Amino acid sequence: MPLTSPRRSALADQVIAQLRAQITSGEWPVGARIPTEPELVEQLGVARNTVREAVRALAHNGLLDIRQGSGTYVVATSELAGVMNRRFADADPGDIAEVRSALEASAARLAARHRTAHDLRQLDALLERRERAWESGAADAFVEADATLHMAVVAASHNDVLAEIYADLGGVLRDFLRADVGEELRPESHMDHARLVAAIREGDDERAAAEASTLPFGCRAALRGTG
Secondary structure (H helix, E strand, O other), X not given: OOOOOOOOXXXXXXXXXXXXXXXXXXXXXXXXXXXXXHHXXXXXXXXXXXXXXXXXXXXXXXXXXXXXXXXXXXXXXXXHHHHXXXXXXXXXXXXXXXXXXHXXXXXXXXHHXXXXXXXXXXXXXXXXXXXXXXXXXXXXXXXXXXXXHHHHHHHOOOOHHHHHHHHHOHHHHHHHHHHHHOOOOOHHHOOOOHHHHHHHHHOOHHHHHXXXXXXXXXXXXXXOOOO
């Protein structure tokens, strides 16, 4: 049934809005499994059919992924991000690498011009978290830490349009990086982002852009053999 159908109940619309708010606020981050259907029924105080209708609607919009026997997981934070995930799921990895490099170079250049003291503290903390994740050897933890640092660089640009575009592509970029990293972190693939953060701190926009445009972790392998 189309999501715009007038036959959908007003109560289901309210539940959809509540669940969407928990996703967009970060209470249920990308990758998280949401509460089970019985748990949602108890939490929201509505009938099972209403919960089921709301979850299916958000799955149709691309925010949730219903996995039989496993649960329902958050896969995007907005409808547009869900569309992006579906549209570019099978895109050429080299194309994804080039788009990421271009967006992050632009963001880093702007971040060097517009960063605040709060931005710099955030970048320092996330850079340290990224390094700890690398040292731990946990691939999933590193992917999340790396992606979060890059998101913070984009946020420091203080360009809302660029930040929205990057966020909507975030799921695609994470999936690409996660697939390329694999199950094991390889020492030869490590990239030090301290120079990038330093260039942003010093306000050197050209150096920041150059550091960011260096093919990120995961992108170099995607481009091997393309030229």
